[in-house]
Amino acid sequence: NAGVMQNPRHLVRRRGQEARLRCSPMKGHSHVYWYRQLPEEGLKFMVYLQKENIIDESGMPKERFSAEFPKEGPSILRIQQVVRGDSAAYFCASSPPGQGGEKLFFGSGTQLSVL
């Protein structure tokens, strides 16, 4: 029973490039959450999605960031025209249908480094 799978584990981009982070939830989970973690800080909520729907994107920056969770395939967090301040660990979590944000199952994260 595979857990939440994120790839790539490490992603290096130059300023102005695009970053695509992928997340496959646990089997049977239809809720996906994205969090960002800066060094020596806690995780900050970004967005909550269900299949084909964005439920809460209140933590997403207004520009350059977008997220999707299509009917088929992984959830994608997309960052356009990356800047150095985007460097962080991005974690995805999933939960089963009918459960809220508690008891999330987290992936191992994608470490984004912007040069």
Add this chain to the structure above:
Amino acid sequence: GESVGLHLPTLSVQEGDNSIINCAYSNSASDYFIWYKQESGKGPQFIIDIRSNMDKRQGQRVTVLLNKTVKHLSLQIAATQPGDSAVYFCAEARATNKLIFGTGTLLAVQP
């Protein structure tokens, strides 16, 4: 503003001793709290949770205490082991499905 924060950024304990990690929260309307453990290079791992209608909950070697009067919760780890070395986060869960995480405490277990 709202926040969930930790008193001690680093805690060093001897193997076999008990550990206590503290957390303060500011929103008295919060009704659900979770402790997570994060090892280096990994995502947070659920340890134990507690609802606001409780003041204590026990798991295997771990106990969470909630003091709503002073808006404080703590995580107690009995007989701390080297494998317990990690960063520990408290988090506040709300009806909107967002978790509000604290900054974290690094627990270092000395052999």
